[in-house]
Amino acid sequence: MQKNRRALISPFLLAASALIVAGPLSAASAAEVTLNIASMNDPFGAAMTKLAPKVEAATGVAIKVDIMSYGELMTKTSADFIGDTGSYDIVTMDNVLTGQYATAGQVIDLKPWIEQDAAELDLDDVYPVVMNSLGGYGEMQVAFPFSGYANVLVYRTDLFEAAGLSAPTTMQELQAAAEKITDREKGQYGWVANGQKGPAVAQDWMQYNAQLGGSILDAEGKPAINSDANVESLTVYKAFFDKAAPPGAVDYDWGGREQAFRQGVAATMQTWSVGAAGYGDPAQSNVVDKFAVIKAPTGEGVEPKYGIGGWGLSINEDIAEDRQAAAWTVIKYLAGKEGQKELALLGAGGFVRKSTLADPELNAKYPFLPIIAESFEKGDGDYRPRIPEYPEIQDILGTAVNAVLAGDADPKAALDDAQARAEDLF
Amino acid sequence: MADAATQPKEAAAAAAASTHARPGLGQRLLGRFFPALFPPGEPLEAQRRLFLIALTAPVITYVLVFAVYPAIVGLSYSLWRYNLLRPHRTAFVGFDNYVKFFSDPAMQAALWNTAVFVVAAVILEFLLGFALALLLWRDRLFSRICLALLLVPVTVTPLATGLIFRALLTADYGPIGYWARILGISGERGFLGTPSTALATIVVMDVWQWTPLMALILLAGLKAIPATTLEAARVDGATALQRLTTIVVPLMVPSILLALLLRMIDASMVFDTIYVTTNGGPNNATNVLMIAAVKEGLEFFNIGTASTIATVMLALVGLMATVFFLLIGRYEKKVAP
Numbered sequence A: 001m002q003k004n005r006r007a008l009i010s011p012f013l014l015a016a017s018a019l020i021v022a023g024p025l026s027a028a029s030a031a032e033v034t035l036n037i038a039s040m041n042d043p044f045g046a047a048m049t050k051l052a053p054k055v056e057a058a059t060g061v062a063i064k065v066d067i068m069s070y071g072e073l074m075t076k077t078s079a080d081f082i083g084d085t086g087s088y089d090i091v092t093m094d095n096v097l098t099g100q101y102a103t104a105g106q107v108i109d110l111k112p113w114i115e116q117d118a119a120e121l122d123l124d125d126v127y128p129v130v131m132n133s134l135g136g137y138g139e140m141q142v143a144f145p146f147s148g149y150a151n152v153l154v155y156r157t158d159l160f161e162a163a164g165l166s167a168p169t170t171m172q173e174l175q176a177a178a179e180k181i182t183d184r185e186k187g188q189y190g191w192v193a194n195g196q197k198g199p200a201v202a203q204d205w206m207q208y209n210a211q212l213g214g215s216i217l218d219a220e221g222k223p224a225i226n227s228d229a230n231v232e233s234l235t236v237y238k239a240f241f242d243k244a245a246p247p248g249a250v251d252y253d254w255g256g257r258e259q260a261f262r263q264g265v266a267a268t269m270q271t272w273s274v275g276a277a278g279y280g281d282p283a284q285s286n287v288v289d290k291f292a293v294i295k296a297p298t299g300e301g302v303e304p305k306y307g308i309g310g311w312g313l314s315i316n317e318d319i320a321e322d323r324q325a326a327a328w329t330v331i332k333y334l335a336g337k338e339g340q341k342e343l344a345l346l347g348a349g350g351f352v353r354k355s356t357l358a359d360p361e362l363n364a365k366y367p368f369l370p371i372i373a374e375s376f377e378k379g380d381g382d383y384r385p386r387i388p389e390y391p392e393i394q395d396i397l398g399t400a401v402n403a404v405l406a407g408d409a410d411p412k413a414a415l416d417d418a419q420a421r422a423e424d425l426f
Numbered sequence B: 001m002a003d004a005a006t007q008p009k010e011a012a013a014a015a016a017a018s019t020h021a022r023p024g025l026g027q028r029l030l031g032r033f034f035p036a037l038f039p040p041g042e043p044l045e046a047q048r049r050l051f052l053i054a055l056t057a058p059v060i061t062y063v064l065v066f067a068v069y070p071a072i073v074g075l076s077y078s079l080w081r082y083n084l085l086r087p088h089r090t091a092f093v094g095f096d097n098y099v100k101f102f103s104d105p106a107m108q109a110a111l112w113n114t115a116v117f118v119v120a121a122v123i124l125e126f127l128l129g130f131a132l133a134l135l136l137w138r139d140r141l142f143s144r145i146c147l148a149l150l151l152v153p154v155t156v157t158p159l160a161t162g163l164i165f166r167a168l169l170t171a172d173y174g175p176i177g178y179w180a181r182i183l184g185i186s187g188e189r190g191f192l193g194t195p196s197t198a199l200a201t202i203v204v205m206d207v208w209q210w211t212p213l214m215a216l217i218l219l220a221g222l223k224a225i226p227a228t229t230l231e232a233a234r235v236d237g238a239t240a241l242q243r244l245t246t247i248v249v250p251l252m253v254p255s256i257l258l259a260l261l262l263r264m265i266d267a268s269m270v271f272d273t274i275y276v277t278t279n280g281g282p283n284n285a286t287n288v289l290m291i292a293a294v295k296e297g298l299e300f301f302n303i304g305t306a307s308t309i310a311t312v313m314l315a316l317v318g319l320m321a322t323v324f325f326l327l328i329g330r331y332e333k334k335v336a337p
Helices: A002-030 A043-059 A070-082 A095-104 A111-116 A128-133 A157-162 A171-181 A199-211 A228-244 A247-251 A254-262 A273-280 A321-334 A337-345 A354-358 A360-365 A369-377 A390-405 A411-423 B006-020 B025-033 B044-077 B096-103 B105-135 B141-150 B158-169 B177-182 B195-223 B227-235 B240-268 B272-277 B289-299 B303-335
Strands: A033-040 A061-068 A090-094 A144-156 A268-272 A291-295 A306-315
Touching: A033 A043, A033 A070, A033 A321, A043 A061, A043 A321, A043 A337, A061 A070, A061 A321, A070 A090, A070 B289, A090 A095, A090 A321, A095 A306, A095 A390, A128 A144, A128 A306, A128 A369, A144 A157, A144 A273, A144 A321, A144 A369, A157 A171, A171 A228, A171 A268, A199 A228, A199 A268, A199 A306, A199 A390, A228 A390, A228 A411, A247 A254, A254 A268, A254 A273, A268 A273, A273 A291, A273 A369, A291 A369, A306 A321, A306 A369, A321 A337, A337 A354, A337 A360, A354 A360, A354 A369, A360 A369, A390 A411, A390 B289, B044 B303, B096 B105, B096 B303, B105 B141, B105 B195, B105 B240, B105 B289, B105 B303, B141 B195, B158 B177, B158 B195, B158 B272, B195 B240, B195 B272, B227 B240, B240 B303, B272 B289, B289 B303
Parallel strands: A033 A061, A033 A090
Antiparallel strands: A090 A306, A144 A268, A144 A291, A144 A306
8 A cells, every 4th residue: 555655655755856847957058147127017017028039139138017006116126225135126217217327336337338248239229318217317327218298289180170170289279178078068078188096196296297397396496495486287187187187087096097088078188198099999998999098288478398207227236246237138138129019019118219210010009109219309207296206296286186186275375385385305 | 805897807817827827839830940049048928029010011021122212212213303214314393293283283183083084983893792792682593693704804905905995985997885976975076085075984994893802802791791680770760761771881981991992092093904905195185194104114214204103093092091090990889889
């Protein structure tokens, strides 16, 4: 009996042993190095995962992409940096955190490597504003641009046509059109934006604020939150909410805002270009063939500048030098011409290169690419101040703007209070 | 012949002597494996003391490592300006963090909202839970089925609860929120978007989720009341109300206090439902201490401020627990024979 049991178990033990031994050997034989990438849960995360075999074939380096929500990404990468654990080799960096990354010394300065491989990288092909705003900080380059987004306006062509309106080119035209289209009894609203307290409302308002001529910092880089221009823009933002937004928009974050447009509840919305492909997908949208993507309007008399955001790729300072070198090889591929086109074809939605935005195949697939290209030419990546204190400033603004929208404070008082709080940070 | 007064003392001494005459099995085993700590020649009383210390050591170690040490570290961090992302600016600031906490309107709102939320939610949950427990007291199949169904909300995570209520209450297309707005029951921006109703809505969500748990704890207390006592009262002519007020409630005081204490501690840590519905807004209408602590600690990595908030919360919970334990102690003294 004992002998029989042993005879039964032995093959399983042998098989398990073989698996244990063969597992690492087979992994090592495919690539010498496997890098861990901490990725935001934007479309590029899934695209990078799909592209991993090609990355390995092109660079000899295997990548493992850990896709996370924004909060999780921040917590995990910060814990990794602070604990010097080197768990992640490459980190996707939100461009607003450039200052924080640069001053905390958590990632390496890519400047020397970029200069060394300038020809290979074909830097002239990268939009200068994208190069700067997705990783540049003073003399440093703490991330290489990887997935750039432009702020664009999407609007319902059918509703505009029915109302006898043309596409808005200024903020005043947008406001007038949004109010005209709004019909509360029918549940049709002319406009939607984020209203929820915190980063959601802060980021959307900062966008409108810049387009209306406002600025969060003054020329010396100090807070100028309660400037006349900012108070005026917040007054306009509140008027949009009061007269043209769905009633619940004061509680909307990005998900709620997108849903309102895709469901057909709202006729216009400013958004990152990364989502534009989704409006034409019947599985995600009720407004297929009824929308257009155009450049974001600016206030009358304000020089047209278009908000730029997105993600860069950074290399963790705590990892060994050979892994840093391997990480740089991977970044060069992912941000290079070939990698960028492959990612775009996989639906990553972000762009950093002129050649990618001009690619005929991609233009056939995504007809709004010229709008992104034009926005990048006159882009503004600093309307959200990329300074180390950005997270706190964003929180302060997120509370102040939400208080105004909820009717708890008037714009001047709310921004005066925000200014006082922001000054304490410096 | 010994007098009557000395007889019990002698009996007690004899009983004690018999108890300590021979070390117990546990003591003997400890003496065998740890002879240095439990030498065979040691007086039995000393061995017994050491044995008891050995028994309680794991609990004491657990409490020291997982409760006392973190509390002390948290308290010490609260006296520093300490941000993980700006370590070069670390400095000892004494009670400055506390001064800022109590003078900051946002923190004042968080403190006030937490207190209002805890009191309102727990009182409502207690009243409804007690009513439910009374309804389900009789051990019938119907009661058991109802109890099982009532416990469904408890099994839903608070995060999911928040998302469900958010979808239901949104003023634009929520099945409840839309009609509430159209019929004028809620404000134009909906229950969660209106500062005057946002916190009350969060309270309702909490009541929906946790009333069944309160009912379950109270039902356990009800079941522990001897049926003979109630029957005797009924035979003596006591009405249902009289039985409730003079027998049921007094006998249930320990269960009631336990249920209230557990829920108050839990309610003071409310986070998930608020985080996914309002994120503390509109303005500061639903800002609570846990939201503020998580934001400071995990978004800004501002450990000094986060520790200050955590210490204030710890003090609040400690205060609540002390009051309840005093009440329980007083009750036990009152009912002790």
